[in-house]
Amino acid sequence: MSRYIPVTPQDKEEMLRALGLAGPEELFSSIPAKLRGKGEIRIEPIKEEGKLKEYFLRLSERNKFKDKKIFLGAGAYNHYIPAAVDYLAFRSEFLTPYTPYQPEVSQGTLTATFEYQSYMAALTGMEVANASMYEGATATAEAALMALRIRRGNIAVASSLHPQYRQVLRTYLEKQGVEIREVPYRQDGRVNLEELGKIDNLSAFIVGYPNFFGIIEDLASISSILKQKGALLITSTWEALSLALIKPPGEFSAAIAAGEAQSLGLPLAYGGPYLGFFATMKKYVWKMPGRLVGMTKDSREERGFVLTLSAREQHIRRQRATSNICSNEAWCAIRVAIYISLLGKKGLRKLALTNHRRAVYAAGLLKEAGFTLKFSSPFFNEFVVDVGMDAGKFRDRLLEKAIVAGYPLGKDYPELKNCLLLTFTEMNSRKDIEELVKEMEGIK
Amino acid sequence: MKLIFEYSRPGKEGFHIEEEKGRETIPQELLRGEIEELPEVSEREVVSHYLRLSVMNYSVDWGFYPLGSCTMKYNPKVNEAIASYFTDAHPLLPEELVQGYLKIFKELEEALREITGLYAFTLAPSAGAHGEFTGIITIRNYLEDHGEKREIVLIPDSAHGTNPASATLAGYRAVEIPSDDKGMIDLDKFKEALNERVAALMITNPNTLGIFEAKIREIADLLHKAGAFLYMDGANMNALLGQVKVADLGVDVIHLNLHKTFSTPHGGGGPGSGPVGVVEKLAPYLPGPHLEEGEGILRWKNGRGRIRSFFGNFLVLVKALAYIRELGGEGLREVSEVAVLNSRYLRRKLEGKFKIAYPTETLHEFVLSDETFRDRISTLDLAKRLLDYGFHPPTIYFPLIVHGALMVEPTETESKETLDEFASAMEKILEEAEENPEIVKTAPHKTPVGRLNEVEAARRPILTWQEYLKTSG
Numbered sequence A: 001m002s003r004y005i006p007v008t009p010q011d012k013e014e015m016l017r018a019l020g021l022a023g024p025e026e027l028f029s030s031i032p033a034k035l036r037g038k039g040e041i042r043i044e045p046i047k048e049e050g051k052l053k054e055y056f057l058r059l060s061e062r063n064k065f066k067d068k069k070i071f072l073g074a075g076a077y078n079h080y081i082p083a084a085v086d087y088l089a090f091r092s093e094f095l096t097p098y099t100p101y102q103p104e105v106s107q108g109t110l111t112a113t114f115e116y117q118s119y120m121a122a123l124t125g126m127e128v129a130n131a132s133m134y135e136g137a138t139a140t141a142e143a144a145l146m147a148l149r150i151r152r153g154n155i156a157v158a159s160s161l162h163p164q165y166r167q168v169l170r171t172y173l174e175k176q177g178v179e180i181r182e183v184p185y186r187q188d189g190r191v192n193l194e195e196l197g198k199i200d201n202l203s204a205f206i207v208g209y210p211n212f213f214g215i216i217e218d219l220a221s222i223s224s225i226l227k228q229k230g231a232l233l234i235t236s237t238w239e240a241l242s243l244a245l246i247k248p249p250g251e252f253s254a255a256i257a258a259g260e261a262q263s264l265g266l267p268l269a270y271g272g273p274y275l276g277f278f279a280t281m282k283k284y285v286w287k288m289p290g291r292l293v294g295m296t297k298d299s300r301e302e303r304g305f306v307l308t309l310s311a312r313e314q315h316i317r318r319q320r321a322t323s324n325i326c327s328n329e330a331w332c333a334i335r336v337a338i339y340i341s342l343l344g345k346k347g348l349r350k351l352a353l354t355n356h357r358r359a360v361y362a363a364g365l366l367k368e369a370g371f372t373l374k375f376s377s378p379f380f381n382e383f384v385v386d387v388g389m390d391a392g393k394f395r396d397r398l399l400e401k402a403i404v405a406g407y408p409l410g411k412d413y414p415e416l417k418n419c420l421l422l423t424f425t426e427m428n429s430r431k432d433i434e435e436l437v438k439e440m441e442g443i444k
Numbered sequence B: 001m002k003l004i005f006e007y008s009r010p011g012k013e014g015f016h017i018e019e020e021k022g023r024e025t026i027p028q029e030l031l032r033g034e035i036e037e038l039p040e041v042s043e044r045e046v047v048s049h050y051l052r053l054s055v056m057n058y059s060v061d062w063g064f065y066p067l068g069s070c071t072m073k074y075n076p077k078v079n080e081a082i083a084s085y086f087t088d089a090h091p092l093l094p095e096e097l098v099q100g101y102l103k104i105f106k107e108l109e110e111a112l113r114e115i116t117g118l119y120a121f122t123l124a125p126s127a128g129a130h131g132e133f134t135g136i137i138t139i140r141n142y143l144e145d146h147g148e149k150r151e152i153v154l155i156p157d158s159a160h161g162t163n164p165a166s167a168t169l170a171g172y173r174a175v176e177i178p179s180d181d182k183g184m185i186d187l188d189k190f191k192e193a194l195n196e197r198v199a200a201l202m203i204t205n206p207n208t209l210g211i212f213e214a215k216i217r218e219i220a221d222l223l224h225k226a227g228a229f230l231y232m233d234g235a236n237m238n239a240l241l242g243q244v245k246v247a248d249l250g251v252d253v254i255h256l257n258l259h260k261t262f263s264t265p266h267g268g269g270g271p272g273s274g275p276v277g278v279v280e281k282l283a284p285y286l287p288g289p290h291l292e293e294g295e296g297i298l299r300w301k302n303g304r305g306r307i308r309s310f311f312g313n314f315l316v317l318v319k320a321l322a323y324i325r326e327l328g329g330e331g332l333r334e335v336s337e338v339a340v341l342n343s344r345y346l347r348r349k350l351e352g353k354f355k356i357a358y359p360t361e362t363l364h365e366f367v368l369s370d371e372t373f374r375d376r377i378s379t380l381d382l383a384k385r386l387l388d389y390g391f392h393p394p395t396i397y398f399p400l401i402v403h404g405a406l407m408v409e410p411t412e413t414e415s416k417e418t419l420d421e422f423a424s425a426m427e428k429i430l431e432e433a434e435e436n437p438e439i440v441k442t443a444p445h446k447t448p449v450g451r452l453n454e455v456e457a458a459r460r461p462i463l464t465w466q467e468y469l470k471t472s473g
Helices: A009-019 A023-028 A051-061 A083-089 A105-123 A134-149 A161-174 A194-196 A218-229 A241-245 A284-285 A316-318 A330-368 A391-399 A430-443 B043-054 B077-086 B099-116 B127-144 B162-169 B187-193 B216-225 B279-287 B313-351 B379-390 B416-435 B436-441 B454-459 B465-471
Strands: A154-158 A180-183 A200-208 A232-237 A256-260 A274-280 A293-297 A303-307 A382-386 A419-423 B121-122 B150-156 B173-177 B199-206 B229-236 B253-256 B276-278 B290-294 B297-301 B368-371 B404-406
Touching: A009 A023, A009 A316, A009 B313, A009 B416, A009 B454, A051 B077, A051 B099, A051 B313, A083 A330, A083 B043, A105 A241, A105 A274, A105 A303, A105 A330, A105 B043, A134 A200, A134 A232, A134 A256, A134 A274, A154 A161, A161 A180, A161 B150, A180 A382, A180 B436, A194 A218, A200 A218, A218 A232, A232 A241, A241 A330, A274 A284, A293 B454, A303 B199, A316 B162, A316 B173, A316 B416, A330 A382, A330 A430, A330 B043, A391 A419, A391 A430, A419 B173, A419 B279, B077 B099, B077 B313, B099 B121, B099 B253, B099 B276, B099 B290, B099 B297, B099 B313, B121 B279, B127 B162, B127 B199, B127 B253, B127 B276, B127 B279, B150 B162, B162 B173, B173 B187, B187 B216, B199 B216, B216 B229, B253 B454, B276 B279, B313 B368, B313 B404, B313 B416, B379 B404, B379 B416
Parallel strands: A154 A180, A154 A200, A200 A232, A232 A256, B150 B173, B150 B199, B199 B229, B229 B253
Antiparallel strands: A256 A274, A293 A303, A382 A419, B121 B276, B253 B276, B290 B297, B368 B404
């Protein structure tokens, strides 16, 4: 008997007797006989807890990256997570409830989610943010779908949007019969505004902010072109910490600011669970996907929180819902709320500044060592460097020195096959950066 | 309750960061200052704030949580400990450095294939609905490659709302099939609706009434003959482990909910994970990426498009694999056996005083209607009063085909004593509805807050603290 099942053999007998059944197999008599009884699962149990842990510990020992110095970003970022985040988030009360359908016993989740929504609205400079999407790519795809509900037309996307996000957009939009137009980047790594200007019948334009090369786009110019066309601006941000330093999408009349909030208190965890964020303006709130928490009062006239505007959602509107999303990343949103609460107004900006200054330091050293930065535009905490040879091979050689030197761009951008995307966070010390540059110089 | 913003005062610090020397290269006009809306709070206050919030939540670890079709079973603690071994790998690390991670994907895929009898799985979908979308576009990819332009997905009226929403997202038109008087798909109506424009039927089995769709094999054969596919929503898989192989039912595509059947915590609404399994002929049409093994090394290979960044909700996958490895085949079989036993036992205890929506035999869950109490109290009243008795109520007002529905799924992780206590509380509330209906109608009375005004919340939405400050002057 499993330790998770508190029903004893004697209980089972009593219960079967109460049901008038001769044995447990009769519980399944509503399944046609020809389908039943062939379900045997051949998996050996590991019943002792210590042995189970041992099994997974052995698996984890096959990983070989702990001794490496890693300069990877490209959609997932290694940031320090304060101890209090795990300590609070792992409380059973946050980790083990369901969606807060009964608000009277869910004020913990609801209040923290309201705080999260407030934080994301502030960070993006928008008016409202939802309670979470799966991750950055689907949040961006949902943003495109929402834009199409506001204004029919084509969707254009910067070719410097995260390559995986572009693939996901294609998956979501091609099923709706919507055409996606790609807008190339200029020599300086920013969106080619002339090309953008040529696209007609545009519903929305989606741009990475910062883009996949780490570059901070000129949203003011993009926004004014889109305004002339009556098209919507959608920004997608996968390094959410950047928004603590650079002007937020809301200041450039963005209609939707979507992206990935992993940076703000979630571990790398080999890609998930992460947290899609989604913010927009009040006038579009009924077009939004996902859950929303709103403030109200209870029967005692006290402040309280509930899920609200749910007539947009699948459990009410079914095929006419704004999205099919149901389970989301609620617990991750609570982590982000705790994280931002700890860092606060001053800490978040300071941390963003640290990230930027580390990257600037690295760029300076690389230039001194004779490397060329591919693009001249301003960056946040990652940038593209031309290494003068196949970047994948270059990175392999640094791996021999226990360094993972960023992300080779050739697979996604053949014209950049000699380029690496290098990322620097507060976790990459100046000493490590110096070592990286020294080793890079040695290969050059 | 105070909000975190109400603890804020200039000069408080919740986390210390040393000033980094150096310079900025971002032009001044692109920089923002400190974000005024963010608070300044000490760590001590942040911790007590969220601790106080947490204790206002009901949770599975606290007690009985019989939400139908949600499978709120106990979440084993060792799984959390094991997941903590796997938190720090960057998803773009070279594969040879993360073979331990990749082995977990591989083992879980193999385990799910063994459990369902299906040919191939993708572990990428982030939740059940994401799995539905993934499964339906897999079918669509296949059909399109075979020059077929079908436009309809059939969905029974007892289905979860995500089914029609996912079909729509995949570019299909959802057409509803009514249930018959047994609570199963109306076979005649299904046959009438089936034609060469139908791409698939999405079936939940057992369905949301807890009833096994006994004609599923016949339905599958009809679909296949018409060139269409059978999609199974595996939300209720907790009823079937070790009893049937899904592949034997004629199912072509299934999504499983690891956060239901395989014990990973719901986290107040997520993260979940919704792996999708398919039969052999659909395998090449699954979105990617997929693992491939060569020379003893596992590597990622592109699939047919992509449905999210990276590879899936990895930590959820680890926990589910730990659960499957601990229980093994026999343990999983026992899970379903006791889940059904508990449900049937509780149904028996309640069916004297409450009306069971359909007389048909049920498996892991059952649905009550409000017939025996609707003249005195509503289903909502009853649910709120259950909170006073220390229980989370069942799913209410779903499925939509049952008036004032209460959908009860006890799961296998509850004791007979708990079921008996819950049944007593339900009966006690019926008595109260006779003798003192006011106490039920004004419930809950013992919760951290009173009944919340949801109408007001929607009429004048306040969705951020900033908005609250504006409206409250």
